[in-house]
Amino acid sequence: MPVADSPIILASVIFYLAVCAAIGVWAMRRTHTISDFLMAGQSLSGYVVVIAAMSSTMSGFGFVGGPGLVFESGASSWWMVFVVTIGAAQSWTLAGKRLRLVSESREILTLPDAVAARYGGRMPRLMMGLAVLLGVLGYLGTQVVAVAWVLIAVFGVSQPVAMAIGLAVLAFYSIAGGILAGVYTDLFQGVLMVIAAVAVFYYALESGGGMAEISRTLWKMDPEFIGPWGTRGAVTAMGWYLLFGLGAVGQPHTITKLMMLRDIRDLRWGAFQMGAAYSVLALLWMSIGLAMRALVLQGKQAPLENPDLAAPTFLLGHTPELLAGIVFAGLLAAIMSTADSFLNIGAAAIVRDIPTALWGAPLPRELFWTRVVTGVILVASALFALYMESLVALLGTFGWGTFAAAIVPSIAIGLNWKRATAAACTSSIAVSIFLNFALELSARHGLYSLPNGLPVGAVALTVSLAIFVGVSLMTPEPEIPEDVLAAMEV
Amino acid sequence: MPSLPNRLENRLAAVLAALGLLTVGAGFVNALPTMAVGLISVLILSLALGWGAALGLRPVAIYLGGCLLLYAGLILAMIALDDPTTAEPVLWGGFPRATALLVFGLWPLGTLPTILYGLRFKRDILPEERLQSFLRRYSRHRPQGRSSA
Numbered sequence: 001m002p003v004a005d006s007p008i009i010l011a012s013v014i015f016y017l018a019v020c021a022a023i024g025v026w027a028m029r030r031t032h033t034i035s036d037f038l039m040a041g042q043s044l045s046g047y048v049v050v051i052a053a054m055s056s057t058m059s060g061f062g063f064v065g066g067p068g069l070v071f072e073s074g075a076s077s078w079w080m081v082f083v084v085t086i087g088a089a090q091s092w093t094l095a096g097k098r099l100r101l102v103s104e105s106r107e108i109l110t111l112p113d114a115v116a117a118r119y120g121g122r123m124p125r126l127m128m129g130l131a132v133l134l135g136v137l138g139y140l141g142t143q144v145v146a147v148a149w150v151l152i153a154v155f156g157v158s159q160p161v162a163m164a165i166g167l168a169v170l171a172f173y174s175i176a177g178g179i180l181a182g183v184y185t186d187l188f189q190g191v192l193m194v195i196a197a198v199a200v201f202y203y204a205l206e207s208g209g210g211m212a213e214i215s216r217t218l219w220k221m222d223p224e225f226i227g228p229w230g231t232r233g234a235v236t237a238m239g240w241y242l243l244f245g246l247g248a249v250g251q252p253h254t255i256t257k258l259m260m261l262r263d264i265r266d267l268r269w270g271a272f273q274m275g276a277a278y279s280v281l282a283l284l285w286m287s288i289g290l291a292m293r294a295l296v297l298q299g300k301q302a303p304l305e306n307p308d309l310a311a312p313t314f315l316l317g318h319t320p321e322l323l324a325g326i327v328f329a330g331l332l333a334a335i336m337s338t339a340d341s342f343l344n345i346g347a348a349a350i351v352r353d354i355p356t357a358l359w360g361a362p363l364p365r366e367l368f369w370t371r372v373v374t375g376v377i378l379v380a381s382a383l384f385a386l387y388m389e390s391l392v393a394l395l396g397t398f399g400w401g402t403f404a405a406a407i408v409p410s411i412a413i414g415l416n417w418k419r420a421t422a423a424a425c426t427s428s429i430a431v432s433i434f435l436n437f438a439l440e441l442s443a444r445h446g447l448y449s450l451p452n453g454l455p456v457g458a459v460a461l462t463v464s465l466a467i468f469v470g471v472s473l474m475t476p477e478p479e480i481p482e483d484v485l486a487a488m489e490v
Numbered sequence: 491m492p493s494l495p496n497r498l499e500n501r502l503a504a505v506l507a508a509l510g511l512l513t514v515g516a517g518f519v520n521a522l523p524t525m526a527v528g529l530i531s532v533l534i535l536s537l538a539l540g541w542g543a544a545l546g547l548r549p550v551a552i553y554l555g556g557c558l559l560l561y562a563g564l565i566l567a568m569i570a571l572d573d574p575t576t577a578e579p580v581l582w583g584g585f586p587r588a589t590a591l592l593v594f595g596l597w598p599l600g601t602l603p604t605i606l607y608g609l610r611f612k613r614d615i616l617p618e619e620r621l622q623s624f625l626r627r628y629s630r631h632r633p634q635g636r637s638s639a
Binding site for chain 1: 496503504506507508510514517518520525529532533536539541542569574575576578579581583584585586591596597598599600601603607608611612615616620621624625628629630631
């Protein structure tokens, strides 16, 4: 595989990593309380929140996994990313205002906190904490594998060495700075990557001889590859559209950022800005995989060892060095900041949410234990990723589906539907976890696979939603705390 | 954006759940048009739940209903136009026709609900007087006079 031997690329990556480390140190000095660590002290402006949410959603999933999945199956995965425009509307409409208002009346630092405020009792908080932790393993594993692919391409190291370096950098960065480091790294790299994505899109089209030529080349190989559904078919594509559209409002790394807003009025154009900015980034997801596949068919590029090498290989071989350096560095920064978000969320589940559900209080010395547990989760997620052996984007899809099926009913629907009950919340989360893992593992071990390529997450999400609504209607009407009810009525 | 009357909320939630099951059920049997209409209905109805009582306003209802018809129509058109059996594709903007509807149609037009959200924010979603009323009664920051939300 190609390895970067350009001083410009190496210097860009090292400079970027140094900036990220500096942000981590700066953020550590500003992080004094658990609220600072998890919620950035509710001090962020609308633009910062939008760019941070956009960057953490794209991350290694989009920059490495997206092009890889396009290289492997054509337009299928476009349905994951093109739905962001509608997904942003879901997040802002269903969760943005409600969550921010509830966090105004109570100290809400995590989604399990929000669930406890809405439904009361300990079981909803416990189940949400477990769901978040399990989802974090999948999504964080995505970032660990993605960072390894980038380091392999840039430094030419072996996979174990790349994963060890990636884990060490991620651990320092996240343990030191908490969410503040992640948010400001997101801001730094998000702006740069939006610009870089347009440039990469241009080079992708140019290297393949223009979009029409790329389409004709791919059509000759397999018309379905460049057809609207890709080679995975219409059911998979539409299933992903549902999962990534409605499921967007179940992603904790996005919706918890809406609670960090300093001024709730900044929600107004946030969804539009998120959709528009993310769509520009999506040019990178969309174009690299197509161009690389066409280049291989045209004989201008050697076949790839692994589809996830599509983005790194394209950048090294088909773009100017400075642009490649910027994108590689941005990739690493995006992965780090996203991993940081998930580490914080997962650590909070272990240190704060689950103990509070079981014993009525978080672990003592909460900030200290949050930092310790962060390291443990990082290693666990790497082991999980090695066990799954999936393409980056498919691993990310599993994490996304776990979050979506567990969180959408309880948070997105529950904060907008007064009839929703605690029993429904608990049972829908339990079913969602069971379905996601049972269906994924049974497919992996050849026991049972859903027909027509129907995504596991889409099934888990809709069944979980049906359980949530059905159980709510069959159990007694809930008593909602006055301030939460008021937040639902504003 | 006060919530809907309870009875309507309950019905909307029940229909949403049923449509979700219908959508994946259609996927099980490869019924593509049903799946297309089902998934777009789920996406728009969940937005409708979030819009709450403002759904009773004619412009909002028409706008969201229009989005439903537009998106479902685009996917149904993709199903109709997708023809991988031809030797040479008919290209629109560099993409085969059905793919072009995805790239130049469904993708950018997906922003329509976010535009509605922004345009109606001050009037229907978070009018200043309702926000201030909430903050006066429930904000944790009242004693310091900080009502930043």
